[in-house]
Structure formats: structure tokens, C-alpha cells
Amino acid sequence: MAVKRRDSELRHISPEQDRHMRRRTRIFCICMAVICFGVLLWRLFVLQIIDPEDYAARAADQQLRDTVIPAARGEILSSDGTVLAASETCWTIRASPRELADELVEPAAKALSEILEIDYEETLEKFSQRSSNDCLLRRRVDKEMADAVRTWCSENGAEGIQIRQDTKRVYPEGDFMGCLLGFTDVDNAGLWGLELQYNELLTGENGRVLTAKNAWGYDMPETYSTLIEAVPGATLTLTIDANIQHYLESAVSAAVQEHNVASRAVGIVMDVQTGAILAMTVKPDYDPNDPRTIVNEEVRDQVNALSGEERSAALQAAQQAQWRNKAISDLYEPGSVFKLITAAAALDTGVCTPDSQFVCAGSINVAGTRFRCANGHIHGLETFAQGLAVSCNPCFIQIGARLGKEAFCDYFEAFDLREGTGIDLPGEIKKSEYYTADRMGPIQDFVPWPSGVLRKKQRPPAAVP
Numbered sequence: 001m002a003v004k005r006r007d008s009e010l011r012h013i014s015p016e017q018d019r020h021m022r023r024r025t026r027i028f029c030i031c032m033a034v035i036c037f038g039v040l041l042w043r044l045f046v047l048q049i050i051d052p053e054d055y056a057a058r059a060a061d062q063q064l065r066d067t068v069i070p071a072a073r074g075e076i077l078s079s080d081g082t083v084l085a086a087s088e089t090c091w092t093i094r095a096s097p098r099e100l101a102d103e104l105v106e107p108a109a110k111a112l113s114e115i116l117e118i119d120y121e122e123t124l125e126k127f128s129q130r131s132s133n134d135c136l137l138r139r140r141v142d143k144e145m146a147d148a149v150r151t152w153c154s155e156n157g158a159e160g161i162q163i164r165q166d167t168k169r170v171y172p173e174g175d176f177m178g179c180l181l182g183f184t185d186v187d188n189a190g191l192w193g194l195e196l197q198y199n200e201l202l203t204g205e206n207g208r209v210l211t212a213k214n215a216w217g218y219d220m221p222e223t224y225s226t227l228i229e230a231v232p233g234a235t236l237t238l239t240i241d242a243n244i245q246h247y248l249e250s251a252v253s254a255a256v257q258e259h260n261v262a263s264r265a266v267g268i269v270m271d272v273q274t275g276a277i278l279a280m281t282v283k284p285d286y287d288p289n290d291p292r293t294i295v296n297e298e299v300r301d302q303v304n305a306l307s308g309e310e311r312s313a314a315l316q317a318a319q320q321a322q323w324r325n326k327a328i329s330d331l332y333e334p335g336s337v338f339k340l341i342t343a344a345a346a347l348d349t350g351v352c353t354p355d356s357q358f359v360c361a362g363s364i365n366v367a368g369t370r371f372r373c374a375n376g377h378i379h380g381l382e383t384f385a386q387g388l389a390v391s392c393n394p395c396f397i398q399i400g401a402r403l404g405k406e407a408f409c410d411y412f413e414a415f416d417l418r419e420g421t422g423i424d425l426p427g428e429i430k431k432s433e434y435y436t437a438d439r440m441g442p443i444q445d446f447v448p449w450p451s452g453v454l455r456k457k458q459r460p461p462a463a464v465p
Contacts, residue, residue, distance in 0.1 A: 071204025
């Protein structure tokens with residue numbers, strides 16, 4: 001039951017109280033306005049000053065279609081001008097399913113899967129995603145396939161099938177210089193050999209086509225397009241002479257077959273005046289056009305006999321072994337060729353002259369160990385020069401004894417044989433293995449080369465940009 005309050009019982013608000021309440025209301029409204037306006041100003045400051053790129057990128061994505069024009073990779077040439085690696089035009093087929101008419105989804109999937117030799121079910125599934133704006137159908141197709149796709153789309157009025165020009169790496173000489181050239185991946189980035197070493201130089205600058213889109217996301221006429229031309233990569237010219245390389249590869253391949261070499265053979269030809277690499281090969285070699293196929297049939301059969309993860313691991317190991325440039329990545333002992341270093345040290349220190357005489361009785365005893373001359377030769381009395389000419393072991397053991405281990409090791413270091421050569425190829429071993437004077441025993445002291453010496457210095461490059 002409602003109870004009425006008499007007028008005398010109503011609270012009386014004085015004029016002073018009324019003004020105070022109005023003042024508080026105005027202050028509250030002003031504060032709220034300042035806060036709201038401040039938040040708005042801060043948001044505008046963030047969008048326009050601190051992070052303008054985000055919304056600009058969103059706007060550009062809504063208004064423009066950015067199509068990349070791949071740059072041609074630079075050529076690799078031999079010193080005599082033979083093209084060893086080049087870029088060849090190919091095409092990439094992509095699609096925008098949302099632009100394809102509903103009644104063409106199945107016919108397009110059937111026709112394009114046949115033309116491009118791809119799976120029909122996968123293609124139909126891609127085209128059935130009606131909101132999709134981009135999907136890849138096939139990369140690196142030839143001109144015949146690209147023309148067939150273009151013809152079918154034109155005859156059937158199919159929209160949304162994109163035929164984009166691309167490039168792929170080719171090696172015109174086939175299985176020639178594979179261990180040197182290396183190869184690239186599907187995106188034309190260097191993965192091995194000179195392709196990897198000079199990837200930045202060989203890689204060009206991609207171009208772009210900016211095409212305006214309408215409110216529905218479809219391309220507008222070509223008058224609204226902007227073209228930025230691609231810049232091809234630089235050409236790389238090697239010190240390799242293709243003729244010498246052919247002769248070397250032929251000779252090493254013949255030697256591999258004749259001597260039944262199991263762990264691959266190496267050949268290197270250098271310019272004696274500059275140290276430039278004129279030819280280098282490892283046989284058997286692989287074809288850089290198809291680097292993942294195992295060349296050794298026996299190894300390939302062993303890998304194919306496996307399955308699952310075991311096969312994947314074996315395949316990867318076999319490929320790595322095949323790609324390895326044994327000429328720079330494996331350790332080796334130079335043998336008698338190192339007598340030249342011993343000879344140079346002996347002549348430079350003065351412990352021997354070209355006419356110094358030594359005796360070769362066919363063998364020599366050093367600290368209880370007998371060393372024989374090669375092939376049972378007995379050279380008798382011979383000079384330093386004669387001993388060097390016939391590579392006489394007893395002669396150079398005596399020369400090494402005169403030189404002494406300290407001087408020998410000093411010259412070994414002076415010839416800069418402790419470090420890698422610095423050749424411009426990836427995968428070179430950075431340090432040699434060798435005896436130091438404090439580790440040499442009586443046998444190593446007399447032997448004219450340390451048993452762990454690995455390589456000669458060759459700073460001049462195998463390639464020049």
C-alpha cells in the first residue's frame with residue numbers, strides 16, 4: 001500500500017546545493033570527454049605515427065594483387081666461354097578457386113589434372129574450396145603444358161587460372177663438373193658447390209606486377225597494373241678451362257674403371273705460375289640436373305631395398321657422399337710430391353747444394369726400421385739433383401736428416417701448409433694434420449715428410465665474378 005509523503009516532509013535543496021551539484025556534473029562530463037578524446041588521440045597517434053605500416057599493408061592487400069616475377073639466375077661460364085650453368089624459362093600454374101565459375105569446377109579439375117599430369121582428386125579438392133584466393137597446381141612446367149592450359153581456359157572461358165612465368169636452373173653439359181658446380185633448390189637458391197658459394201652474386205632481384213583489385217577481389221583491367229622489371233643475377237666466370245676439364249674427367253674416369261676404384265678418384269690441374277685451378281674433378285660424379293639420383297648402381301640398389309625411415313636415412317647419406325667434393329673435403333697424404341718441400345728447405349738453409357752427393361744402396365736403415373727405394377731401384381752414387389729427378393727415397397731420407405726436424409717444421413709452416421687453402425668452394429677442411437717438432441720421433445725425424453701432411457696452399461680462386 002503506497003504512502004503519500006506530505007510536502008513538509010520533502011527534503012528541501014538550497015540554491016547553493018543545486019549549484020554545487022551542477023558544478024560536479026559539469027566536471028564529470030568534462031573529465032569523461034577529456035578521457036575519451038585522449039584515448040582517441042592516442043589511438044590516432046599509434047595508427048599514424050608509431051605503427052602505420054600495419055593498416056597500410058591491410059589496405060594494400062585489399063586493393064592490390066602483388067605478383068612476383070622471378071629474376072633469372074646469373075650464368076656460370078668456364079674461362080673459355082663454355083656455358084656451364086644457365087637459367088631457362090618455365091611456368092608456374094596457380095589458381096584462384098573463388099574466381100572459377102561453379103559449373104567449371106569439375107571440368108577444370110579434370111582437364112587441368114590431365115594436362116599438368118597431377119592428381120585429379122587433389123585438384124578437385126583445391127577447386128572446391130570456393131573461398132580460396134590462391135593455390136598451387138604445378139611448378140616448372142614447359143611451354144607446351146603452359147600453352148595447353150592457356151588454350152583450355154580460353155576455349156572454356158575459365159577465369160582464375162594463373163600462368164606465371166618462372167625460371168629454372170639447367171646445366172647444358174650434363175654430368176660435367178658436378179662436384180664443382182653444385183646445384184640449386186626448387187626456388188633457384190644455391191645448395192652446393194659454386195652455386196652455394198656465390199649464391200648472393202648469382203641471385204638476381206625479383207620483379208613485381210602490382211594489379212589493382214575491385215571490391216570483390218577480382219583483378220581490374222591492365223591499365224591499373226604497375227610493372228617492376230626483374231634484374232638478372234651477375235655472370236660468374238671460372239678459372240676452369242673446359243677443354244682441360246674434359247681431358248681430366250676422361251682420364252680419371254678411365255683410371256677408376258681400370259683400377260676398380262671404390263671410394264672415388266680425384267684429379268686437379270693447377271696453373272704452376274699462379275696456382276689458379278684449371279680443372280678439378282671427382283669420379284664418379286653426378287649430374288647437377290638430377291643431383292638426387294644415386295649414380296652408383298650398387299649403392300642405389302641397396303638404398304631401394306630399404307623402406308621407411310631406414311631408407312630415408314640411407315638415401316640422405318648416399319646423396320651427401322655423392323655430392324662431397326673429395327678434392328677439398330677429404331684428408332690425404334701427398335707422398336713423394338712433398339719431397340719438393342724438403343728439397344726447397346734444404347737448398348734454402350744451405351745444408352745441401354744441387355751437387356751434394358748421396359748413396360742409394362736400394363734401402364736405408366733408420367733407427368731399426370728399413371726403408372726401400374721405390375720399385376727396388378739401386379741408384380748408387382747420385383747428386384742432390386739426380387736424387388730429386390728419380391724421387392729416390394734413401395737420398396731424401398739423408399737430406400731430411402741433414403735438415404733436421406726443427407728446420408723442417410719451420411719451413412712446413414713458412415709454406416703455409418698448416419691451414420686450409422682458402423679456395424672459394426664450400427666444404428674445405430680448415431686445418432691440416434701434421435707433426436710438430438716436439439712430437440717427431442727418430443723415424444719421423446729422418447723421413448723426408450711428416451706422415452700427416454695433407455695439402456698444398458692454393459690461394460688463387462677457382463672462380464672470379
